[in-house]
Amino acid sequence: MTDPKLVEEAAAPAAVPGAEALPPDAPVEGAPMRSQGRDVWRQFRSHRGAMLALVIFAAIVLFVSLGPVLWRIDPTFVDYRARNQGFTLAHPFGTDQLGRDLLARMMAGGQVSIAVGLVAMAIALSLGSLVGVLSGYFRRLDAPLMRLTELFLALPLLPLLLLMVTLFREPLGKALGPAGGTFLLIVCAIGATSWMQTARIVRGDVLGLKEREFILAAKSIGTPAPRMILRHVLPNVVSPIMVAATLGIATAIITESALSFLGLGFPPDFPTWGRLLFDAVDQMQMYPWRVILPGAFISLTVLSVNYIGDGLRDAMDPRIRGR
Amino acid sequence: MRLKCLMLGAATMALTAPAALAERGADGQVNVIMWQAPSTMNPYMSAGTKDIIASSIALEPLASFTTEGTIEPRLAAEIPSLDNGGIAKDLKSVTWKLKPGVKWADGSPFTAADVAFTAAYCLDPNGGCAQLAKFEGVEKVEAVDELTVKISFVSPRPDPFSAFVGAQSPVLQKAQFQNCTGEKAPTCTEQNFNPQGTGAFKVAEFRTNDTITFEANPEYRDAAKPAFARLVVKGGGDSAAAARAVLETGEFDYAWNTQLAPEVIAGMEAAGKGKNVAAFGSLVERIHVNLTDPSSDLPEGERSTARHPHPILTDAAVRKALSMAIDRQLLTEIGYGPAGRPTCNLVPAPAAWASDNTECLAQDIEGAKALLDQAGWVAGGDGIREKDGKRLKLVFQSSVNAVRQDFQALIKQWWSEIGVETELKTVDPSVFFGGDAGSPDTFQKFYADVEMYANNFEGNNPEPYLARQTCDKIPGPENQWQGENTSRFCDPEFDRMIGEMTQIVDPAERGAMGKKLNEMLTRDSNAVIPLVYRGTASAVSNTLGGVKLNAWDSELWNVADWYRVKQ
Missing domain, CATH: 3.10.105.10 (Dipeptide-binding Protein; Domain 3)
Incomplete structure (x- = not known):
């Protein structure tokens, strides 16, 4: 029995001179791809928890984004004849104390919560990484930026948010509508008050990296600072940033719930998971599902994002990859 | 018709007889839970409803508001009016006649001097009295004789029932508080925590923001009351926990302020230990x-x-x-x-x-x-x-x-x-x-x-x-x-x-x-x-009788009439 591959190879015409340096036109089937993205993905796939988390997170995102297209009940429609219903065909997740459909509310709430979580995390992450890298890499910026970080850490969060909401809610609401204005305000507020941990972690890592030989080597061949940061420093601090990011999403979702609870978040007719949870606390004993459902969605989202982050961290770290 | 009335009367008598004939202290202990715990027994030192309610167990005003919002005499013999000459023609003063023979819990007699002293105590500009609003427009309060008090107003008052009416402005004992006026008022901890009163109970032990233990007042003017020998007010928790302690577990007889969602209350009441009652103010x-x-x-x-x-x-x-x-x-x-x-x-x-x-x-x-x-x-x-x-x-x-x-x-x-x-x-x-x-x-x-x-x-x-x-x-x-x-x-x-x-x-x-x-x-x-x-809602155990919830005055205004329902 002859191997077809061997036959093919043998039958192949001789290579054009000079082409050895180029990658083959069509990669040989079964041979490993050498692109970094593919490598990361392969490693990621081998992390079973991360894969499961990815599936769950994708399912949740699909549920909240495509769900309302299929399930067309208005999440704020009050049908007081159908109050406090259990799981029925008309209301698969039941109804709340005013007869609003919980499935529709869960979808609408998820859109807001996940959007807030992702955007606020992105803001906090960019701010935190920027401050962290700058203060770690440039010695002169270190002290002032770290004092700024400490200043923000020392600020009492709640009064600050209260002030921001009082000052900006009305002008923003007028410019972008009540929901849009509140969204921008909340993601900015959460983002601007939760970047400090990331900044500290990143700074610590950058300080350590700076002493490594490859950085020294890059420096000695005259690599300019921006290129140095983007090419050599950032890729090496991606793992702590990823971990901070996944934790950030969770914190953002929970902070948004707390804000809604204090009346500083979205108006009461915009359901979010946090608000659904808080609304249900009073009836926890009688209708435990109303607490369990939004609670489970928040936990699942947070957990799955954490696992994805864990998998990504492992996959992106070249020292772990391939083991 | 008359026969029917008589029979009805007899039936009522028969029904109320066990309570009416009970002797003082025969029914043991009654437990009250107030989830906002009282921090003082002197309502002139705190505007908090919880403190006013707790103090109303021991201290009494001249008159109380009834459940309908009308006025009923407590330490006064009658309610002043234009007809009985209590309210002056020019509406600028009101004269209260006090009930004779009333004694403080320490056995000393209650007199008009105590009432006049209490007014001076609250009106003292350095005292920081929390109930000044009750004395607004009051020019002076004087003891005309042992049992007559005259309250004069700055301007005519068609409705003079503010000072010494309701649990916010009870009468303090002059002998106990005379060294506690002005700036010294808040520093008199012993007096503020254990005030002498004329009410059905007297303070036995006061633990701030925790528990107050009361004993039946041996000098109370009605020899048959109160039916309970001891009354314990326990603080702490939240409204749901308080309601549960009365309605579901039965550990307490009375819970103050149990404003919860109707469905939640209904669920607790299903245990059959008590009821949530409401009074309308x-x-x-x-x-x-x-x-x-x-x-x-x-x-x-x-x-x-x-x-x-x-x-x-x-x-x-x-x-x-x-x-x-x-x-x-x-x-x-x-x-x-x-x-x-x-x-x-x-x-x-x-x-x-x-x-x-x-x-x-x-x-x-x-x-x-x-x-x-x-x-x-x-x-x-x-x-x-x-x-x-x-x-x-x-x-x-x-x-x-x-x-x-x-x-x-x-x-x-x-x-x-x-x-x-x-x-x-x-x-x-x-x-x-x-x-x-x-x-x-x-x-x-x-x-x-x-x-x-x-x-x-x-x-x-x-x-x-x-x-x-x-x-x-x-x-x-x-x-x-x-x-x-x-x-x-x-x-x-x-x-x-x-x-x-x-x-x-x-x-x-x-x-x-x-x-x-x-x-x-x-x-x-x-x-x-x-x-x-x-x-306002409160939870009452089925074994506690005589509770008449009052939204116009302290909820515990008629605690002297409470008794244990025999089952």
């Missing part, structure tokens, strides 16, 4: 309609002031339609259950003042639509009505509170059915009710089109409460936004009638006038849209 949940323009296009200091009338809500038809579209019965059922009643009145009680206005109780969506059609508001493409280029869109604000948010959602839906778009807004209660002139979110500033909250009045006299709705009480920058006329209602006729009322003494005539004023605010103008007449 004067608390009304209402919507205030802003008659001035809150638009943020106006410069600060002119928003929501009388200078700019509201572009939409000055139309009486819109206000009436808003009121007609609301189903108050359903709101009550969802939000308060048996602890609420639908109402169309701002002044729901006392009976003489309560208007029989019930027109608004039936929801009328079609009528509201017709009214808006007539007034020229035409539905646009998206179902929202418009007129002269103005969209019928309102911002509806309230404080953060689960029940209020449910109400907001329901009302928003009803209003959308009649073509009114509503944007909901919630504000943290400490900001909303905080009265901070610098915050844009207080209920007085009212930077919204409609707002919902509840309010009530002290004592049984609604006159000062109605007088808050006059033109000069409109909140604005000139009074640091402290006025209480949140609707910015201004009607010269209303102001004139309020002025007239201060001269009227006859209770019936005052009540009739009050009804008219109430209707001007609600039915006639819809400047205020009342929703629910709210009661």
Whole structure:
């Protein structure tokens, strides 16, 4: 029995001179791809928890984004004849104390919560990484930026948010509508008050990296600072940033719930998971599902994002990859 | 007929006999849970309801408010009136006759000197008395003789029942407190925690913010009362835990302030250990309609002031339609259950003042639509009505509170059915009710089109409460936004009638006038849209008898009459 591959190879015409340096036109089937993205993905796939988390997170995102297209009940429609219903065909997740459909509310709430979580995390992450890298890499910026970080850490969060909401809610609401204005305000507020941990972690890592030989080597061949940061420093601090990011999403979702609870978040007719949870606390004993459902969605989202982050961290770290 | 009466009387006697014949202290111990724990026993040192209620177990005023809001003598022999000469003809003084033979818990006699001393104690400018409002307008209080006290006022008072009426202003013992006046008042810990009283119980042990143990007062004027030898007031927890301790587990006999969702209470009551009872005072949940323009296009200091009338809500038809579209019965059922009643009145009680206005109780969506059609508001493409280029869109604000948010959602839906778009807004209660002139979110500033909250009045006299709705009480920058006329209602006729009322003494005539004023605010103008007449709720064990919940005075006002139900 002859191997077809061997036959093919043998039958192949001789290579054009000079082409050895180029990658083959069509990669040989079964041979490993050498692109970094593919490598990361392969490693990621081998992390079973991360894969499961990815599936769950994708399912949740699909549920909240495509769900309302299929399930067309208005999440704020009050049908007081159908109050406090259990799981029925008309209301698969039941109804709340005013007869609003919980499935529709869960979808609408998820859109807001996940959007807030992702955007606020992105803001906090960019701010935190920027401050962290700058203060770690440039010695002169270190002290002032770290004092700024400490200043923000020392600020009492709640009064600050209260002030921001009082000052900006009305002008923003007028410019972008009540929901849009509140969204921008909340993601900015959460983002601007939760970047400090990331900044500290990143700074610590950058300080350590700076002493490594490859950085020294890059420096000695005259690599300019921006290129140095983007090419050599950032890729090496991606793992702590990823971990901070996944934790950030969770914190953002929970902070948004707390804000809604204090009346500083979205108006009461915009359901979010946090608000659904808080609304249900009073009836926890009688209708435990109303607490369990939004609670489970928040936990699942947070957990799955954490696992994805864990998998990504492992996959992106070249020292772990391939083991 | 007479026979029937006699038999009925005999039957009642037979029924009440076990309680009436009980001797003092025969029923052992009664346990009361107050989830906000009392921190003092001297109500002049604290304005907190919890402290006033706790102190009312030992201390007594000259007269109490009954469950109906009328006045009943306690330490006084009778209620002063114009007829018995107690109230002076010029309305500038009131003379109280005291019950003879009343003794303090230490055995010393109770006299008019104690009453005069208590007034001086509270009126001392250095004392920081928390109940000064009860003594407002009081010029002096003097002991005419052992059993007669005369209270003189600065100006004529048609309703003189403020000082020494109700649990907020009980009588303190002169002998105990005479070294505690002025700046020394708060430092007299021993006196403030263990005041001598004339009430049914006396303090045995006081632990601040924790437990107070009372014993039956051996000198109490009724030899058969109280039926309990000991009364323990325990603090801590929250309203749900307190209600559960009475209704589900039966560890306690009485729980104060158990305002919970009707379904939650019903679930607890199913255990069969007790009942949640409600008493109705004067608390009304209402919507205030802003008659001035809150638009943020106006410069600060002119928003929501009388200078700019509201572009939409000055139309009486819109206000009436808003009121007609609301189903108050359903709101009550969802939000308060048996602890609420639908109402169309701002002044729901006392009976003489309560208007029989019930027109608004039936929801009328079609009528509201017709009214808006007539007034020229035409539905646009998206179902929202418009007129002269103005969209019928309102911002509806309230404080953060689960029940209020449910109400907001329901009302928003009803209003959308009649073509009114509503944007909901919630504000943290400490900001909303905080009265901070610098915050844009207080209920007085009212930077919204409609707002919902509840309010009530002290004592049984609604006159000062109605007088808050006059033109000069409109909140604005000139009074640091402290006025209480949140609707910015201004009607010269209303102001004139309020002025007239201060001269009227006859209770019936005052009540009739009050009804008219109430209707001007609600039915006639819809400047205020009342929703629910709210009661205060408390949980009572089935084994505890004699409880008559009172929303006008301390809840424990008749603790002397409590007894153990024999099962």
